[in-house]
Amino acid sequence: MPQHTIKRFDEELDKLKELVLSMGGLVERAIGHAVKSMLDQDEALAKKTIERDKAINALEVQCDEMTRDILVRRQPAAGDLRFIMGIIKVVTDLERMGDLSAGIAEGTLRSLEHPPKEFSNLSTMGKKVQKQVNRTLNAFSRGDTELAMRVIEKDERIDVLYKRMYRELLTYMIEDPRDITASIILSNVAKNLERISDHATNISEMLIYIERGHDIRHVDHEAAAKLLSGEEI
Amino acid sequence: MNNSTQPNNFISDEKKLRQKRRERADSRFHWYGLTALGLALAFLVFFFVDIIGQAVPAFYQTEVKVNIHYVEAAKTNYNKAVDHKLRRVVSRAWLRTLPVYLKRHPELIGNNIKQWVPADSRVDQYIKQHNGHGLKSKYQRIVDAMAEEGRIRQVFNIRFFTSGDSKLPENAGIFSAAVGSIFTLLITMLIAVPIGVMTAIYLEEFSEDNHFTRIIEVNINNLAAIPSILYGLLGLAIFINFAGVPRSSALAGGLTLALMTLPIIIIATRAALQSVPSSIREAAFGLGASRWQTTWHHVLPLAMPGILTGSIIGLAQAMGETAPLLIVGMVAYVPDAPDNILEAATVLPAQIYTWAGESLRAYEERTAAAILVLLTVLLSLNGLAVYLRKHFERRW
Amino acid sequence: MNTSKVNIKDLKLWYGESEALHGIDIEFSEKRVTALIGPSGCGKSTLLRCLNRMNDRIPGCRIEGQILLDGDDIYAPEVDVVQLRTHVGMVFQKPNPFPKSIYENVAYAPRIHGLAGSGSDMDELVETALRRASIWKEVKDKLHTPGTALSGGQQQRLCIARTIAVQPNVILMDEPCSALDPIATAKIEELIDELKREFTIIMVTHSMQQAARISDQTAFFYMGDLIEFGETGTIFTQPEKQQTEDYITGRFG
Numbered sequence: 001m002p003q004h005t006i007k008r009f010d011e012e013l014d015k016l017k018e019l020v021l022s023m024g025g026l027v028e029r030a031i032g033h034a035v036k037s038m039l040d041q042d043e044a045l046a047k048k049t050i051e052r053d054k055a056i057n058a059l060e061v062q063c064d065e066m067t068r069d070i071l072v073r074r075q076p077a078a079g080d081l082r083f084i085m086g087i088i089k090v091v092t093d094l095e096r097m098g099d100l101s102a103g104i105a106e107g108t109l110r111s112l113e114h115p116p117k118e119f120s121n122l123s124t125m126g127k128k129v130q131k132q133v134n135r136t137l138n139a140f141s142r143g144d145t146e147l148a149m150r151v152i153e154k155d156e157r158i159d160v161l162y163k164r165m166y167r168e169l170l171t172y173m174i175e176d177p178r179d180i181t182a183s184i185i186l187s188n189v190a191k192n193l194e195r196i197s198d199h200a201t202n203i204s205e206m207l208i209y210i211e212r213g214h215d216i217r218h219v220d221h222e223a224a225a226k227l228l229s230g231e232e233i
Numbered sequence: 234m235n236n237s238t239q240p241n242n243f244i245s246d247e248k249k250l251r252q253k254r255r256e257r258a259d260s261r262f263h264w265y266g267l268t269a270l271g272l273a274l275a276f277l278v279f280f281f282v283d284i285i286g287q288a289v290p291a292f293y294q295t296e297v298k299v300n301i302h303y304v305e306a307a308k309t310n311y312n313k314a315v316d317h318k319l320r321r322v323v324s325r326a327w328l329r330t331l332p333v334y335l336k337r338h339p340e341l342i343g344n345n346i347k348q349w350v351p352a353d354s355r356v357d358q359y360i361k362q363h364n365g366h367g368l369k370s371k372y373q374r375i376v377d378a379m380a381e382e383g384r385i386r387q388v389f390n391i392r393f394f395t396s397g398d399s400k401l402p403e404n405a406g407i408f409s410a411a412v413g414s415i416f417t418l419l420i421t422m423l424i425a426v427p428i429g430v431m432t433a434i435y436l437e438e439f440s441e442d443n444h445f446t447r448i449i450e451v452n453i454n455n456l457a458a459i460p461s462i463l464y465g466l467l468g469l470a471i472f473i474n475f476a477g478v479p480r481s482s483a484l485a486g487g488l489t490l491a492l493m494t495l496p497i498i499i500i501a502t503r504a505a506l507q508s509v510p511s512s513i514r515e516a517a518f519g520l521g522a523s524r525w526q527t528t529w530h531h532v533l534p535l536a537m538p539g540i541l542t543g544s545i546i547g548l549a550q551a552m553g554e555t556a557p558l559l560i561v562g563m564v565a566y567v568p569d570a571p572d573n574i575l576e577a578a579t580v581l582p583a584q585i586y587t588w589a590g591e592s593l594r595a596y597e598e599r600t601a602a603a604i605l606v607l608l609t610v611l612l613s614l615n616g617l618a619v620y621l622r623k624h625f626e627r628r629w
Numbered sequence: 630m631n632t633s634k635v636n637i638k639d640l641k642l643w644y645g646e647s648e649a650l651h652g653i654d655i656e657f658s659e660k661r662v663t664a665l666i667g668p669s670g671c672g673k674s675t676l677l678r679c680l681n682r683m684n685d686r687i688p689g690c691r692i693e694g695q696i697l698l699d700g701d702d703i704y705a706p707e708v709d710v711v712q713l714r715t716h717v718g719m720v721f722q723k724p725n726p727f728p729k730s731i732y733e734n735v736a737y738a739p740r741i742h743g744l745a746g747s748g749s750d751m752d753e754l755v756e757t758a759l760r761r762a763s764i765w766k767e768v769k770d771k772l773h774t775p776g777t778a779l780s781g782g783q784q785q786r787l788c789i790a791r792t793i794a795v796q797p798n799v800i801l802m803d804e805p806c807s808a809l810d811p812i813a814t815a816k817i818e819e820l821i822d823e824l825k826r827e828f829t830i831i832m833v834t835h836s837m838q839q840a841a842r843i844s845d846q847t848a849f850f851y852m853g854d855l856i857e858f859g860e861t862g863t864i865f866t867q868p869e870k871q872q873t874e875d876y877i878t879g880r881f882g
C-alpha cells in the first residue's frame with residue numbers, strides 16, 4: 001500500500017500498531033505466567049502477574065488516547081477507518097485478556113489454601129491458549145488473514161478441551177466433596193482460559209475486517225471462509 | 234518587555250546598518266517620485282497660469298464714448314457717422330452695421346447722439362497695454378485724451394460668445410466654431426457609440442474565437458494607434474469623394490471623427506465587458522437565459538460605467554482633434570454658425586488653429602480664450618465621465 | 630425508490646484534440662444526492678457541466694455517447710438548451726448572485742421563462758423558493774436590497790433559491806461550499822438534505838468528508854474514467870478499487 005501524502009499519519013498508525021503489539025506481548029506473557037503460577041503453586045509469580053496487569057491497563061489507556069487523536073485529526077476513511085475501528089476493539093479484547101490472566105493468578109493465590117490434587121489437563125489447555133494468542137498476535141502484526149482464520153477454526157478445540165476438563169473436575173467433586181473448593185477454582189481458571197481464547201478469536205475476526213472489510217463475527221466458519229475466498233463477490 | 238540586559242535578536246550592529254541602508258534607499262525613491270510629481274505639477278500650473286493670464290483680457294472689450302452722427306450719408310458710407318479723426322478709434326465692425334440699422338430706424342436720421350460704441354481692436358490692445366498693439370502715435374494721443382475725459386471703459390466681451398469668426402478681431406467670437414463642434418460631436422456620438430458598442434458586444438460575447446475574429450481584434454487595436462491625420466484622408470476619400478458629403482460640413486467632420494473614435498470606443502467597451510466576472514454569465518446561462526438575455530440583462534448593465542467612461546473619453550478626444558478635420562476642410566474661415574449638418578462649419582480646435590495663425594495682436598488673446606473654453610469643455614466631459622462611473626457603481 | 634433519473638451511456642468528451650472523458654457509464658438515482666469526487670482534472674466537473682450542456686459554450690468541446698434525462702437524450706439535435714436548463718439547474722462554486730435585489734434574483738428565471746406574471750403570483754413564487762432554500766426568514770424584510778450584500782453562505786442559498794424557482798428536476802452543484810466557512814457549509818448541507826426530498830442532486834466536491842456527510846451515492850473519477858461508483862457508506866469504508874482506497878485515505882500521488 002502506498003504511503004499517505006501526510007507522512008505524519010503513517011508514523012502515527014505505525015506507532016499505534018506497535019503499541020497494540022507490545023500490549024499483546026504483555027498479555028501473552030501474563031497468560032503464561034498465570035498458568036505457570038497455578039501449576040507450580042508459585043505465590044510470588046502469581047502476585048507479580050497481578051501487579052503487571054496494571055501495565056496492560058495503562059497501555060490500553062495510551063492506545064485509546066492515540067486512537068482518539070487520530071480520529072479527530074485525520075478523520076480516517078476506508079482501510080484506515082477500519083484499522084482504527086479494529087484497534088479500538090482489539091485493545092478492549094487485550095485488556096480483558098489481561099484481566100482474565102490476573103484472574104487466573106488470583107485463583108492461584110486462593111488455591112494455596114486448597115491445593116488441588118490433580119490439575120487435569122490445565123497444562124495442555126494453557127499451552128494451547130497461549131499458542132492461540134501467539135498466533136493472533138503474529139497474524140495481527142503481519143496482517144495475515146489466513147493465520148487469523150486458523151485461530152478462529154481452532155477456537156472450537158479449546159472449547160472441547162474446556163468441556164472435557166469441566167466434566168473431569170465435576171467427577172472429582174462428586175468423588176470427594178473435600179476437593180470441591182480446589183475444583184471450583186480450577187474450573188474457573190479453565191473458564192478464564194477458554195474466554196481468553198474467545199477474545200483471541202475476536203481479535204482475529206477484527207483483523208479480517210480490517211484487512212478485507214468483511215464482518216465475519218456472527219457468521220459460521222464455512223460462510224466466513226467462503227466470503228474470504230471471494231466466492232460471494 | 235524590553236529588557237536591555239537580555240540579548241535581543243532583532244538588534245545588532247550589522248542589522249542596524251542594513252536597516253539604515255534600506256531606509257535611505259526608501260527615502261531616496263520617495264524623493265525621486267516627489268520630484269517627478271512636482272515637475273509635472275509645475276508644468277501644468279505654468280501652462281494654466283499662462284493660458285488664463287493670456288485669455289482673461291479677451292473677455293473684456295474696450296468701448297469708447299463718441300458722437301455718432303445719424304446722417305443720410307451714413308446709409309451709404311458708414312464712415313460719415315463719426316468724426317474723421319475718430320475713424321480708426323471706433324470699431325469698423327460696429328460701423329458696418331450702421332447702414333442696415335439706419336434703414337430699419339429712419340426716425341434716427343438727423344440726430345447726433347453721444348453713445349458708447351466698441352473700440353477698434355488696436356485701441357483695445359493699446360488700452361490693455363499689450364505690446365504690438367499697432368496703434369499709430371497720432372491715435373494714441375487721441376485715445377489718451379479720451380481716457381482722461383473718461384470716455385473709455387471696458388465691458389464684458391459678450392461678442393466673444395455670440396459671434397462667429399471675423400477678420401476684425403473685436404468682432405471675432407467662438408460661436409460658429411462652438412455650434413460646429415456640437416454638430417460634429419453629435420454626429421460622431423450617434424455613429425461611433427452605437428456601432429462601437431455593438432461591435433464590442435459582438436466580439437466579446439457572441440463571436441467564436443477563430444482566426445477571423447482574432448485578425449479583426451488585432452486590426453482594431455492597431456487602428457487606435459494610427460496617426461489621426463490618416464483618418465482625415467480616409468474621410469476625404471470615402472465620405473467626400475465617394476459618398477458626396479459636402480466638404481467642410483459638420484457631417485463630413487463628424488463621420489471622419491467617428492471613424493477615429495470607433496476603435497477607442499470598441500477597446501474601452503471590450504475592456505468593460507471583460508471586467509464583468511464570468512460567474513455572472515454562468516449564472517445567467519445556468520438559469521436558461523439566452524446569450525442575448527444574458528448580455529442585455531446582466532452583462533451590459535454591469536459594463537455600463539466602463540462603456541460610458543470610454544465613450545466620453547473617446548468623444549472628448551474627438552472634440553480636441555484638428556488634424557483629420559484639416560483634410561476634410563473644416564479648418565477654414567467660417568464666420569456664420571451652420572444651420573444644419575451639411576453647411577460649412579468649423580470646430581473649436583480648428584478655430585484656435587486659425588486664430589493662432591493670425592497676425593493681429595488682438596487674436597492672440599482670443600486664441601488663449603478659445604483654448605480656455607475648449608479645455609473647460611473637455612475637463613467637464615471628463616468630469617462627467619468620472620461622475621457617471623461613480624454614480625453607476627454606487628447603485629450596488 | 631431508486632429509479633434512475635439521469636442515465637449516462639458511454640460518454641466521451643473532447644476539448645479540441647484531448648479526450649477529457651473516456652467513456653463514462655453511470656446512472657444517477659432520482660431524489661438522491663450523488664457526490665462526484667476525484668482529484669483536480671479528473672473530469673468530474675466536466676461531466677457535471679455536460680448534464681445541463683454548459684460545455685456547449687466552450688469552443689472545440691464535443692461529445693459522443695448519450696445522456697438520458699428521464700429517458701430522453703438531452704443532446705438530441707432538436708433539444709432546446711434553454712428548456713433543458715429549466716429542468717437541470719446549476720449552483721456554482723463561487724456564490725454568484727446577480728447584482729440586483731434579492732427579489733429580482735429569484736424572479737429572474739421564472740420571468741424569462743414566463744412561469745409567472747409580475748404581480749402576486751411572482752411574489753408567491755419568490756417566497757416559496759426562498760422558503761425552500763431556508764433563507765426566507767433571513768431576507769423577508771429586505772427583499773429589495775441587493776443580493777450581493779448578503780454573507781457568502783446566504784448568497785449561496787439565494788443562488789439555490791434562484792435555481793429552484795423554476796422547479797427543475799435535477800440540481801447540479803459544482804463545489805457549492807468551497808468558498809464558505811464551516812457554519813455556512815453546514816447550513817448548505819442541511820439544505821441539500823432537505824432538497825433531496827424533491828430534487829435529484831448531483832454535486833462535485835473536493836471535500837471527502839462532505840461527500841461522506843451528505844451524499845447517498847459516491848462516484849470516484851480519475852483521469853477521465855469512472856473508477857468506482859456505489860453507496861457512500863460502502864465507498865468510504867470498504868471501497869473495491871485500490872485507487873479509490875488510496876484517494877479517500879489520502880495516499881494519492
